Every structure is written in C-alpha cells, then in structure tokens.
Amino acid sequence: MISNEDVKKLALLARLNLSEPEAQRLHKDLNSILGYMERLQKVDVSKVDPMSHVHGATNVFREDELKPSLPVEAALELAPDHSGRFIRVPIVIDQGGEN
Amino acid sequence: MSDLTHLSISDLRTGLAGKKFSSRELTQTYLDKIDKTKELNAFILVDRDKALAAADQADKMRAAGSNLPLLGIPGAIKDMILTKDVRTTAASKILQNFVPPYSATVVNRLEAAGSIVLGKTNLDEFAMGSSNENSAFGAVKNPWDIERVPGGSSGGSAAAIAACLAPYALGTDTGGSIRQPASFCNIVGIKPTYGRVSRYGVVAYASSLDQVGPMARTVQDCAEICQVLSGHDEFDSTSVDKPVPQYVAGLKKGVKGLRLGIPKEYFIKGLDPEVEKAVRGAIKQLESLGATTVEISLPHTELAVAVYYILAPAEASSNLARYDGVRYGYRAQGSKDLMDLYCRSRSEGFGQEVQRRIMIGTYVLSSGYFDAFYLKAQKVRTLIAQDFQKAFAEKCDVIVSPTAPTTAFRIAEKVTDPLAMYLNDIFTIPVNLAGLPGMSLPCGFDSKGLPIGLQLIGKPWDEETLFNAGFAYESGTEWHKRLPEMAKV
Numbered sequence: 001m002i003s004n005e006d007v008k009k010l011a012l013l014a015r016l017n018l019s020e021p022e023a024q025r026l027h028k029d030l031n032s033i034l035g036y037m038e039r040l041q042k043v044d045v046s047k048v049d050p051m052s053h054v055h056g057a058t059n060v061f062r063e064d065e066l067k068p069s070l071p072v073e074a075a076l077e078l079a080p081d082h083s084g085r086f087i088r089v090p091i092v093i094d095q096g097g098e099n
Numbered sequence: 100m101s102d103l104t105h106l107s108i109s110d111l112r113t114g115l116a117g118k119k120f121s122s123r124e125l126t127q128t129y130l131d132k133i134d135k136t137k138e139l140n141a142f143i144l145v146d147r148d149k150a151l152a153a154a155d156q157a158d159k160m161r162a163a164g165s166n167l168p169l170l171g172i173p174g175a176i177k178d179m180i181l182t183k184d185v186r187t188t189a190a191s192k193i194l195q196n197f198v199p200p201y202s203a204t205v206v207n208r209l210e211a212a213g214s215i216v217l218g219k220t221n222l223d224e225f226a227m228g229s230s231n232e233n234s235a236f237g238a239v240k241n242p243w244d245i246e247r248v249p250g251g252s253s254g255g256s257a258a259a260i261a262a263c264l265a266p267y268a269l270g271t272d273t274g275g276s277i278r279q280p281a282s283f284c285n286i287v288g289i290k291p292t293y294g295r296v297s298r299y300g301v302v303a304y305a306s307s308l309d310q311v312g313p314m315a316r317t318v319q320d321c322a323e324i325c326q327v328l329s330g331h332d333e334f335d336s337t338s339v340d341k342p343v344p345q346y347v348a349g350l351k352k353g354v355k356g357l358r359l360g361i362p363k364e365y366f367i368k369g370l371d372p373e374v375e376k377a378v379r380g381a382i383k384q385l386e387s388l389g390a391t392t393v394e395i396s397l398p399h400t401e402l403a404v405a406v407y408y409i410l411a412p413a414e415a416s417s418n419l420a421r422y423d424g425v426r427y428g429y430r431a432q433g434s435k436d437l438m439d440l441y442c443r444s445r446s447e448g449f450g451q452e453v454q455r456r457i458m459i460g461t462y463v464l465s466s467g468y469f470d471a472f473y474l475k476a477q478k479v480r481t482l483i484a485q486d487f488q489k490a491f492a493e494k495c496d497v498i499v500s501p502t503a504p505t506t507a508f509r510i511a512e513k514v515t516d517p518l519a520m521y522l523n524d525i526f527t528i529p530v531n532l533a534g535l536p537g538m539s540l541p542c543g544f545d546s547k548g549l550p551i552g553l554q555l556i557g558k559p560w561d562e563e564t565l566f567n568a569g570f571a572y573e574s575g576t577e578w579h580k581r582l583p584e585m586a587k588v
Contacts, residue, residue, distance in 0.1 A: 002462070006462075007458070010458050010461050010462055010465070011458065013461050013465065014416065014445075014454075014457045014458060014461040015420075015423070015438075015441040015442050015445050016442060016445055016446050016449075016454055016457065016458070017442045017443055017445075017446040018446070022454075026454070026455060026458055029455055029517055030455075030458060030459065030462065032517075032518055033408065033459060033517065033518060033521075034459075034462070034472075036404075036405060036408075036518055037405045037408070037409060037472060037476075039401075039402060039405055040402060040405050040406070040409075040472075040475050040476060040479055041471070041475070043399075043402065043475075043479055043482070045475065045478035045479060045481075045482070048478040048479075048481050048482060049478070049481055050474055050477030050478045050480075050481065051477055051478075051480045051481040051484060052307060052477060053307060053337070054293050054294075054307070054484065054533065054534025054559075055293070055294055055339065055534065055559070057294075057336075057337065057339075060336035060337075062333070070200055070201070074200045075200070075426075077200075078197070078198075078200070078426065078427035079425070079426055079427060080424065080425075080427075080428075080429075080430035081430070087425060087426060089425055089437055089440065090434050090435065090436050090437055090439070090440055091436050091437070092436070092437045
C-alpha cells in the first residue's frame, strides 16, 4: 500500500502538480491497481531472464556520417517561446540574495 | 453505380482505372459523408482542400499513365501518427497546436503508393485507453449504437471504417488498440509482428509494444495496406530487415491442414456467453473448411494484464518526459521558474488517464520498487512469450480466440473503475507482450445487434497465414458485409 505522502513524492518525480482531490483519487486508484499487480509476486522467476525486446535485438549501428536533419529554424518554430537561435524559459538558476 | 463508399480497395482501383469515377469524385464523396456523420466524432481534423488537391494530383498522374497501387485512393490516419504540415495531437491538450515538420514513414509509404490523406482520426489520449473516452477532443461514438463506445484506443479509425468514411485507416496497437475497436465495430484490423512496420514518426507510448497496422472492412483490404506499410526503415532501428511476402497473391491458399490452437485459458469466466458461442461457431466453420483444432495451454495468461500495466506505464512515463513545455507543445503561462513551468505545463496538458499511467510508471521504476515490479514484470513477460513459443513449436500454426471478452459497452460504464477497463484487454495484451502478429475479424453479432470479433494469432513474421485463414473464413461468411445504418447515409 502506498501512502498519501508517497503519491505527492511521485507527483514531484513525475513533474506533475496535483490538487488535493486529484491526489486523493490517484491514491485510491494506485492502491487498487498496484494491489492487482501483487499477483506477480507468487510467480517463481528465479531462472528466468527479463525481456526488454521481443526479438532479442541488441545495438543497431550505422556509419557515423553527416546526413541532412531538421533545420534549426524549423525546430524553433515549434518552441512556445524563442529568442534568436535560443529557446526562452523562465529563470533556472537561483540568483540568491535579495533578488 | 452503388454507393462508392462501400467499395473495397480493389474495386476502387478498378473503378478509378476504368474511369467510372475520378479520385476527386471519390474523395469528395467521402468528405461529404464525414460531414454528415459528425456526431460520431471519429475525426479530429479533416483537411478538405488538401485532400481534394491531392486527389486532383492523383487524377493527373493517372492520366499521365501512372498506376501506383493506391493511386487516388483515400485513407484516414490515426492522430497518433505524424503528418507533415498537418496538425497531429495524439488527442492531447499538450499537443493541441503541434504541426509536425515531418511525416511518419508509414504516411510517406502510403503517399508514395498514391494514397490520399482524408484526415486524422480520434483516439484515446496518447493511445491510453480501451474506449476512446479519454480524448481531449471528446469521446467517439460507436456507429452500431451511438450510446456505446467504439473501443480504443484506435476508436476513431474503427468508427470511420465501420461508417464507411474511408476505405482504410491506420491504427496503432500497444495492448489491443487496433484489434479491440475492430471487434467492437465489425471491421478487420491487424497488428503486425513487432518490427514489421516502422514506428518512425509515431508518437511513442510504450516503445517495446507499439506497432502500426491497417484497419479496413475486409481481410484483403487489410492485406493490401499491410503490404505497403511493411518493411525495414533505417529511421527505426527496431524495424527488421526481412523479406515481406506478397500478401494478396497468397490469399486463396485456404486452410486445409492448418492446425488451429484453442487456448483453454481464453474461454473463462467473464467471457460473455454470446461471444463464446460466436467464436466457437467460427472455429467450426474453419474446421469445415479443412482446418484441424487442438486444445492448447497458455498458462501465464492471467498474469498478462498485470505485466502490461507495469511495463506500458513504465515506458510511457519515460517517453512522455519529453513533454516539458520547453521545446514544443503546450506551455503553461505565468510560471515563476523552470520547475513550475514543467509541473504546470504537464498537469494542465495531460488528461487524467495519462497522468495516472505516468504515476504508475514512475512508481514501478522508482528505487526500492524497480525489482519488485518492473524487473519482475519483464521476467514474467518472458514466461508469457515462452507459452506462445511452446504452443507454436509443438501443437499449432495459428491460435484462435475471442478478441475481447464482451461486445461494446456503454459510454461512461467503466470510466470510474480503471481496473475493470484494463481487464477488457485480457485477450489482446499477451500478443503485444510476445511481439506476435494478431488480427481481429467479424464473426457474428450478439442479441443486442452488437458485433463480435474473432482473434487470430500467428507465429512471428507470419502475417501471411493470418491473412489466408482470415480470407478463407470471411469468404464463407456474411458478417463483414453487414453495415450499420450510419454507413448508408
């Protein structure tokens, strides 16, 4: 079972703001869903390898050569806010002091 | 001439080649019908001018002697798949204004074959859902009964095909999102083997499970489109470089001697008796055509839903981290710092089910829970895949089952209980976990007049046998010919 506090911690990790009613609803849903997952715990997998890719593919390499790609201007067009060749965002670094 | 919108792809090709109608006339007919059936909410975007311009271009090319396989034939694209210069939303507020600067490989392939994009079909947000109720653009209605869901997540594509708003549509299938709506809407849909079709330019949900596939009203139409979609793509390193058989040419092989595996774990409590009866009837029909049947066991079936709802949300929580309000997509206004911008953009941009899955995924990947949930699920996934390998190695060529445990349920019936909604995918999820090809095709109706789907599951890379068996079954039945009243407007 996960607690209300866990839900808030997870929301922070997932970069989500939850209102109190949303947090409560998710708390209930998560416990119900994770409770259902408990059935996996009884399966013996001590001799089983995990599967991350169905055909067992590993790295796929290509020659490291220059190819055309999306022009910077076209990519910047998609940004919600940009200035020159840069994407603009709110302040990142804590300026400290009285600012 | 009967209603153009009811014709199969090969009949459309013949009609266009024989100048019985032009691509412009055909495209106009579909566009008009889309207008008349707006209450279905099957499309998020229809670009009339663009579609008609492409149709004119196709007519010109035909006059100049071109005979590309899909020349002048329209199709609809699930709005999970990027179309250059045409808004692509994944049915999410977070992408509500996103106009992609490039097209998915599957779209490029269809256009190179001469096809025309009519529009973008509705879906569950980021393909997360089994009812198409989780769309920022509103729920899709089932053309067979507009008080019911069309299934999901490719619900818009399924509704569009059932109502004859396009001859074919693309869907994506992560846990059943092509097959379950196909089942609910009386159409055919196939999820190819993982790696058969490029995922480049397809909005990522769960990358180890996602696959694109066609939805249409007949097996042959699906085979025609699958032919165009399939093959290696250098832009998707998980697409596999294997020869693609000629699907249509082999369709008449029949099922004589084909060994059908009937998994006992798929005929369980919770399976609607009317669905079971129709599926058993379809199996008898296949036997009468020369197939043999054998009972098989897929013992880890009951764990598949739990495995899926760990792995898919885990991959989703990672894939959806890119939506941060910085480089593209929705950005919340008035944020005080970067962290605030991330959190507010994501909370305002993602819908409820998407946030729920991001939270589950974040939980199962977080330290302390990774081994117990994520790693465990990856191991049980191996066991589920081995169940299928064993059945195919020892007993059968194709596995036959219901596609979904019930027919289409009512809108709002399951929205308050996410777990009940998840269990709806119990017969389709194992196929994605094992990376196998799976098809759903019409096999009857229940007493309420709602369609029932038959699922055929094949060996890896053996879409061909699914098409052959599906074609043989369909040729001896009439189910696929039934159309909802809405298709006749």
